[in-house]
Amino acid sequence: MRLYENEAKTVFEREGIAVPRALGVFERAADIQGCVGPDTPVMLKALVLIGGRGKAGGVRRAAGQAEAVSLAAEMLGRKIRGYSVERLLVEEAVETIGGAAYVGVTMNPADFNVTVIVSPAGGVDIEQVARESPEKILRVELPGNDEILPEAEAARLAAFLASGLAGGMAQVDALKSVISKVYAVFQKYDCKIAEINPLLLTAAGPVAADAKIVLDDNGLYRQGGLFHLLGLTTARHDVSEPTRNEVRAREAGFRYVDLLAEDHKKDPEKLYVGLVPGGAGYGIFSIDEVANVGDRFFGGRVIPVNFMDSGGGPTVAQVSEMFDLLFDNEVVDLVITSRFGGISSCDIFIRGLVGCLRERRKAGRRVVPVVGRMVGTDLPSARDFLERAKRETPGELEDMQITVGNRKIMAEVIREGIRDAFDRKGWT
Numbered sequence: 001m002r003l004y005e006n007e008a009k010t011v012f013e014r015e016g017i018a019v020p021r022a023l024g025v026f027e028r029a030a031d032i033q034g035c036v037g038p039d040t041p042v043m044l045k046a047l048v049l050i051g052g053r054g055k056a057g058g059v060r061r062a063a064g065q066a067e068a069v070s071l072a073a074e075m076l077g078r079k080i081r082g083y084s085v086e087r088l089l090v091e092e093a094v095e096t097i098g099g100a101a102y103v104g105v106t107m108n109p110a111d112f113n114v115t116v117i118v119s120p121a122g123g124v125d126i127e128q129v130a131r132e133s134p135e136k137i138l139r140v141e142l143p144g145n146d147e148i149l150p151e152a153e154a155a156r157l158a159a160f161l162a163s164g165l166a167g168g169m170a171q172v173d174a175l176k177s178v179i180s181k182v183y184a185v186f187q188k189y190d191c192k193i194a195e196i197n198p199l200l201l202t203a204a205g206p207v208a209a210d211a212k213i214v215l216d217d218n219g220l221y222r223q224g225g226l227f228h229l230l231g232l233t234t235a236r237h238d239v240s241e242p243t244r245n246e247v248r249a250r251e252a253g254f255r256y257v258d259l260l261a262e263d264h265k266k267d268p269e270k271l272y273v274g275l276v277p278g279g280a281g282y283g284i285f286s287i288d289e290v291a292n293v294g295d296r297f298f299g300g301r302v303i304p305v306n307f308m309d310s311g312g313g314p315t316v317a318q319v320s321e322m323f324d325l326l327f328d329n330e331v332v333d334l335v336i337t338s339r340f341g342g343i344s345s346c347d348i349f350i351r352g353l354v355g356c357l358r359e360r361r362k363a364g365r366r367v368v369p370v371v372g373r374m375v376g377t378d379l380p381s382a383r384d385f386l387e388r389a390k391r392e393t394p395g396e397l398e399d400m401q402i403t404v405g406n407r408k409i410m411a412e413v414i415r416e417g418i419r420d421a422f423d424r425k426g427w428t
Contacts, residue, residue: 001217002049002212002215003213004049005045005089005210006025006047011213011226011229012181012208017178017182017208018204018208019207020091020207020209021091022091023035023036023090023091025047025087026072026087027076032068032088032090033069036068038064042061042062042068042090042091042092042093043209044059044060044071044088045091046059046075046080047085047086047087050080052080056081057075057080094207094209095202096201097203100121100123100198100209101161101165101168101198101199102119102120102121102123102129102196102197103116103182103199104118104126104193104196104197105182105183105186107192108141112145113141113143113145114141114142114145115140118157118161119136120163120164120165121136121137121164122198126197136164138160140153140157147187148183149180149184157176157179158173158175162175167201171206174205174206178196185213191214193213195213197212198210217235243262245325252318252321252325254322255311256306257307258305258306259287259306260331266330270301270302271298271301271334272331272332273290273336274305274368275287275305275307276322276372277309278339278340279309280309285410286304286338287307290304290414290418297418297419306326310344312343313343313344314344314348315352319348319352320355323335323352323356323357323370326368327360327368332368333421333425334418335368335369335371337370337371337373338373339372339375340374340375345377345382346377346378350402351385353370353400353402354389357370357399361395361396368399369400369401369421370399371402371416372413373402374403386404
């Protein structure tokens, strides 16, 4: 779960790291006028959970009130890598007397060592510095996962940083303090990443001009105090802002991830396949197999739309909502579903699907063909219900083809379903 910049700065400030004075978070440009002085230099920052804001025009400096209002009007509503800017952080600009540094703490996924990274070449992507000037980076790995950064390592990191910054040696002790505090934030709040980029040297000492914190989802249950501090009640998406579909699925109680951007422009020469699998494993398999079948047999013209995981025991209403969500997605041409009933029930699954199709047909809402297979728990009662439903409402279920049992492997069901969809469109 990634924090917005203003939230990350709230955490850093609480732990004793200096940050710029915030003037507020704004959703309307006009509201900024009363908070910025006529000649007060300020920074306007788009609050989106995505990288690359600066290059995309999501971080701007204004010389005073009039320019701030004008820039805000330009920035609000624009897209940054597909995500709409709906809020701006406005804070006083930092006047630096030296260079810009990078300070970050993360974990090496290879051996789970906590890793502290510093560089006097801040203000740019640290990956770019690693490629172009690796000598400007110092990495220190701590295999002991110490709760507090050891004094000797903190001193070594600070000395390296200070030696590469104009005016750095005069603030080496302050730099050491900041590095230690970023490390403490990482440990205290169960972070995956705690980062300042850039850390600017000012007359009053180092200031975190930008801040990034990504929390480990596995540790969120221990962070009630942090949620209270930030005024949060629920967790957010780990990497970026959730899409409308992802929010809808979360509210319904099942896992869902869009594989395409919300503003994705549909290619009329390709088939878009929505997926309703039984569990996470089948969800991953379905994505891979749809892409694989599309590449092998259909010239790469098949696009999986989503990942979905129904969990261990979805209700009939939840199953129905899984299909509703995909039918409401105008991009989707075909839905492929698989129910391998172990913990979950084939009977609940088929009742949810049939109920969804009947309701949508009755209301005149959009429906696309559904193909799939079900096998496992409660299969006899599920088979009986499906056969009876087809007799009672054949018209509502004419686009549903569900294989019952193991007569076909799922890969074959997927291929045949895609072939049928291509035939419907008159494609070869």
